[in-house]
Amino acid sequence: MAKLSLVHLSAYFGRVKTLKDINLDIPEYNVTAVIGPSGCGKTTLVRCLNRMHEVVRDARVEGEVLLDGENIYAPGVDPVQIRRRVGMVFQKPTPFPTMSIEENVIAGLKLNGSVRNSAQRAEIVERCLRLAALWDEVKDNLGKPGTSLSGGQQQRLCIARALAVEPEVLLMDEPCSSLDPASTARIEELVLELKSQYTIVIVTHNMQQAARASDYTAFLLNGVLIEFGETKQIFTNPKRQETEDYITGRFG
Amino acid sequence: MSSAVGQLSLRYWWRKFKSATMMGATVAATLLTLVPLFWVLGYLLKQGLSGIDLAFFTSLPRPVGEKGGGMGNAVLGTLELVTLATVMAVPLGVSAGLYLTEPGRNGLMANAVRFAADVLMGVPSIVIGIFVYALVVRPMKTFSALAGAIALATMMAPLVVRTTEEAIKLVPLELRESALALGVPRWKTSLFIVVRTAARGIATGILLALARIAGETAPLLFTAFGNQFWSTSLTRPIAALTVQVYTYAISPFPEWHRQAWAGALVLTGMVLIVELSVHMLTGKKVRAPR
Ligand SMILES: Nc1ncnc2c1ncn2[C@@H]1O[C@H](COP(=O)(O)OP(=O)(O)OP(=O)(O)O)[C@@H](O)[C@H]1O
Ligand SMILES: [Mg+2]
Numbered sequence: 130m131a132k133l134s135l136v137h138l139s140a141y142f143g144r145v146k147t148l149k150d151i152n153l154d155i156p157e158y159n160v161t162a163v164i165g166p167s168g169c170g171k172t173t174l175v176r177c178l179n180r181m182h183e184v185v186r187d188a189r190v191e192g193e194v195l196l197d198g199e200n201i202y203a204p205g206v207d208p209v210q211i212r213r214r215v216g217m218v219f220q221k222p223t224p225f226p227t228m229s230i231e232e233n234v235i236a237g238l239k240l241n242g243s244v245r246n247s248a249q250r251a252e253i254v255e256r257c258l259r260l261a262a263l264w265d266e267v268k269d270n271l272g273k274p275g276t277s278l279s280g281g282q283q284q285r286l287c288i289a290r291a292l293a294v295e296p297e298v299l300l301m302d303e304p305c306s307s308l309d310p311a312s313t314a315r316i317e318e319l320v321l322e323l324k325s326q327y328t329i330v331i332v333t334h335n336m337q338q339a340a341r342a343s344d345y346t347a348f349l350l351n352g353v354l355i356e357f358g359e360t361k362q363i364f365t366n367p368k369r370q371e372t373e374d375y376i377t378g379r380f381g
Numbered sequence: 382m383s384s385a386v387g388q389l390s391l392r393y394w395w396r397k398f399k400s401a402t403m404m405g406a407t408v409a410a411t412l413l414t415l416v417p418l419f420w421v422l423g424y425l426l427k428q429g430l431s432g433i434d435l436a437f438f439t440s441l442p443r444p445v446g447e448k449g450g451g452m453g454n455a456v457l458g459t460l461e462l463v464t465l466a467t468v469m470a471v472p473l474g475v476s477a478g479l480y481l482t483e484p485g486r487n488g489l490m491a492n493a494v495r496f497a498a499d500v501l502m503g504v505p506s507i508v509i510g511i512f513v514y515a516l517v518v519r520p521m522k523t524f525s526a527l528a529g530a531i532a533l534a535t536m537m538a539p540l541v542v543r544t545t546e547e548a549i550k551l552v553p554l555e556l557r558e559s560a561l562a563l564g565v566p567r568w569k570t571s572l573f574i575v576v577r578t579a580a581r582g583i584a585t586g587i588l589l590a591l592a593r594i595a596g597e598t599a600p601l602l603f604t605a606f607g608n609q610f611w612s613t614s615l616t617r618p619i620a621a622l623t624v625q626v627y628t629y630a631i632s633p634f635p636e637w638h639r640q641a642w643a644g645a646l647v648l649t650g651m652v653l654i655v656e657l658s659v660h661m662l663t664g665k666k667v668r669a670p671r
Contacts, residue, residue, distance in 0.1 A: 179562060181558065181561065181562055184484070184558060184561060186484060209564050209565075209566050210564070211564075212561065212562055212563065212564040213563075213564030214564075216562065216563070217562040219555060219558070219559060219562075221555060223553070223555045223556055223558075223559040225556065225559070225560075225574060225578070226556075226578055227577050227578055227580070236560070236563065236565075237560075237563035237564060237565060240560070240563070240565045240569050240570075240573055240574075241563075241564060241565060287559070290559075290563065291562075291563065294563055294564055
């Protein structure tokens with residue numbers, strides 16, 4: 130079943146059309162990888178899925194994105210509510226520098242006014258840090274600044290922070306691009322664990338990562354969706370010449 | 382071979398010589414800028430220290446000819462004026478600075494605000510005094526602490542606007558976006574993430590502006606006016622250290638001159654304390670997110 134459906138979706142920066150008429154169904158409780166050469170529109174695509182694209186000045190979207198069958202761009206839909214259902218992890222880890230590890234995890238809930246008491250707070254912090262595979266490393270230092278962690282730990286903290294809001298979908302934009310191989314491996318494991326509860330979309334430049342961690346793969350080129358299918362099929366038997374050229378490293 | 386080495390060492394010494402000359406020039410320039418600072422401070426200490434005792438802070442000025450007395454009312458007055466001005470200027474200035482940095486706020490209105498702040502910073506302070514005289518003192522029919530504070534706030538607000546804007550501009554866009562992506566409404570993101578992250582920079586700007594206005598005389602001459610007695614009333618004239626120092630310094634009495642030096646020293650001390658707290662605020666490095 131499709132958790133998210135993109136229907137004739139086009140995205141613009143000013144007058145430049147960056148995404149061109151994308152049609153795509155993202156299946157629920159699966160990992161969907163988005164691959165393609167630099168500048169092809171991967172980041173733009175995922176930012177359209179939680180209405181972050183419109184945060185940029187003069188940026189706009191045409192077409193529809195259906196979340197459980199309802200258009201998130203329909204008039205009257207509050208982008209804030211959409212972003213609580215569709216969480217996001219950015220390329221660079223961005224813990225809030227004024228907050229401790231614990232405060233970082235709880236930040237989304239607290240700012241949305243939905244943490245009731247300290248027992249509940251502690252429970253949420255532990256659960257999310259465990260989900261993000263960070264609990265054992267930080268459980269004795271929850272009061273330390275979030276920025277005092279290593280890059281890989283910071284990224285997992287950001288994942289925990291996104292999970293705390295209890296989204297249904299998790300968008301990850303090259304979450305491993307600034308991490309070492311060990312941290313990358315942890316995050317990949319994490320993605321595989323999380324997919325039983327969340328629908329995950331992950332942007333990556335790493336072909337091995339896409340092959341290892343995802344169930345479905347979308348290949349973008351110059352803002353056009355060239356091919357979408359099961360990851361196994363895309364990597365072993367691509368239907369389009371461009372896809373084959375890209376995954377075999379002939380360009381991009 | 383040996384001649385090549387000789388040439389090389391000649392170039393080496395020439396380079397050494399240039400480096401030393403430039404180093405000497407920069408050290409001399411540094412000393413030259415520091416000399417006036419320490420000269421002023423030293424002279425102030427020499428002239429003013431003898432006039433400072435407990436009575437200076439606790440008693441009123443005495444009439445000419447009588448020994449003793451102090452500027453307690455002026456110390457209190459300056460504190461009141463600066464506090465009031467800060468209370469007025471900070472909410473205004475920080476809000477305007479925040480407005481200027483909201484994404485998508487580069488239109489006509491933002492440029493107008495920015496331009497107004499820049500112009501206001503360039504207006505001579507005596508003009509601001511006259512402006513507030515016409516606007517507040519005339520209708521109230523009396524000089525007042527309120528008018529003085531408004532004049533100081535008028536000077537302080539644009540400073541706070543621009544320093545707040547600069548401090549907030551340093552907050553990475555990614556941080557704002559991370560909060561928005563958590564489903565945090567925009568106003569909460571601005572207030573609780575962006576402003577909080579920039580808080581140290583904003584506080585530094587406020588303190589620097591405060592130090593700046595604490596030393597102003599001109600805007601107070603036609604507004605707060607000065608007062609020889611204790612007063613904290615908003616609607617009556619109030620004493621201020623700068624005005625008191627000015628009045629005493631241009632008087633013909635040696636005893637008053639001594640008091641003026643003491644007042645100047647106390648004022649400088651107060652400003653120095655503020656500057657030192659700024660230094661302590663900015664000295665602690667905030668770790669930037671990687
Ligand atoms: N804020 C922006 N304003 C204007 N154009 C933009 C903006 N962000 C991206 N673009 C343009 O949109 C196109 C797609 O960018 P996008 O960031 O989606 O690419 P990407 O596939 O994520 O690339 P990468 O792999 O390098 O991250 C690029 O041509 C880029 O120049
Ligand atoms: Mg990208």
